[in-house]
Each structure stands twice: as C-alpha cells, then as structure tokens.
Amino acid sequence: MECLTETDRAFYQVQGYLTVPNRISPETLTALSAEVDRFEAEARGMTASNERLDLEDSHHPDAPRVRRIKRPDLISPVVNKLMRSDAILAPARDLLGPDIRLHTTKLNMKKAGFGAAIEWHQDFALYPHTNDDVLAIGITLDDIGPENGPLMVFPGSHKGPIHDHHADGVFVGAMDLTASGMDPMDAVMLEVPAGSITIHHARVVHGSALNRSDRDRRLLFLEMMAADAFPIMGAMTAFDGIADYDTRMLCGQPTLTPRLAPVPVRIPQPQPDRNASIYEIQARLRARAFETQP
C-alpha cells in the first residue's frame, strides 16, 4: 500500500466509497480555484454550451452560469499535473493496482444558489467494462456539507445489480430509485473539507441535490480504471483505436488482454439522439428525485 491503510481498502471494498481528508496541498487548491475562475470568465457572452463548458439552464450571456468544465485535464495544466501526481495516483494504485488508464475528467461546479442536481445513477451503467475495477476520484475545491449538494452514495450498492437507466426505451443515465426498491434515507453524504478526495466505485449508486445554499460546491472528478478493464460495446467511451486508447495510461503498462470478470452489465443503448451531457439526458427521466433549478 502506498498511502491508504488496509482498513481504508477494506472499507472501500465493502462500502464502495472512501473519503481521504486533506489530501491536496493548499497551493494546488489555490491554483485549481484560479483555473476555475479563468474558465468561468470564458462563459461571459456564450449563448450555448461548447466542448469546454456546460452551461446551466439558467445561464445568460450577461450573467454566466457554468455547471461543468469538460475534460479539464485537456485544458488546464494544473488539473493535468494533479491527475498524474501521487496525491491522486497513490490511492488509485492502492485500490486498482499498478496499471491505470484514464476514463474521463470533469469539474462539476454546483454553484451557490443554483448548482444543478445530478440524478441517481451508476457510472458503470454509462460505461460498462469487462471488469469493475473502475472508480472515480473527486477532489473537493470547497468544504462540503449537507447544505451545498454533497455527493451522496448508497453504501454497498456496488455489490448489487446495474439498475435500469432507461426511460421510454432510451438510455437516460439516471435511475428511478423507487422502481429499484431503494430508499433515499439509506444514502450517506460525503462531507469533507476542501482539499480532500472522495473515491466511489463505478457500480455504486450515487447522486447529488440542487445547491440552494450560499456556498459553492466545486468537485473535480477523475475517472479511471485498471488497464485491463475494457469498455463493452455501446459504452459511452470514445476512442480512436488502441493507440489513442493507450494515450490514456496514467501509470503502469497497457495490455491487449482484457480481464473478464462476472460483473453485471446493461448496455446503455439506444442513446438519446444527440451527444448531450448527463444533465441533459437525465432530464428525460420522468421520476426525478431532485428539485430542478429555481
């Protein structure tokens, strides 16, 4: 083990999540916040989301509202450096082994007063792989408490089925908790100070509410998997052949031999008609659990 304890790893394996408080240096946190400010400034004057920024439904060119910075590892040197640092990769290796590939990155803003909810879902429903050594590391830019839209997870749900994430015959990236027989009271909130990391297993059921509070909840997600976990047909994982796929190696060695594990899988197809963000596709779910924007 490089940085986690055996107790941490056992907790993650049983519960499907883990928090590691105060893992990110104050200097990195300040640099990340400055990057966020830079991208938010870019949104002024924008009339629609683009390949860099996903805008809130209530965005206005004169009153910019960003809900997500897309692929910040590609447009922010600070994020890219952090993603490749031991602050992130040491705990990742403790849980996934030495060979790790990036799936994607995103910085969900959930700004004070209006930051959008993310409906309950399992990441593995969006991108099923040949084994489930797949997880997301969240880096908290702000203190996270019950009031500002904490990430919520159902402990142990990563050992259960992949739930139905379809509505009206189309994949919507969100599940109806009631239909799946789950009670929101069983979810736990990941409350951690700024500069901490959260880790959640790709099969764990998770979501987060609208941020009505007066405090931002900015959370950078780095999603990754063991290098021998390969996407299954229909997964929302885009790459141009193996050379492109291998550019995503974060550490260790790539392989051409997927490890096949007996994991439950549902194919996230048919997809909605356009390449929309999770916020847009989840809007098709009829039984939404969380309040939408004021």
Ligand SMILES: O=C(O)CCC(=O)C(=O)O
């Ligand atoms: O930002 C959050 O609270 C949830 C993020 C998430 O699950 C996602 O973006 O897929």
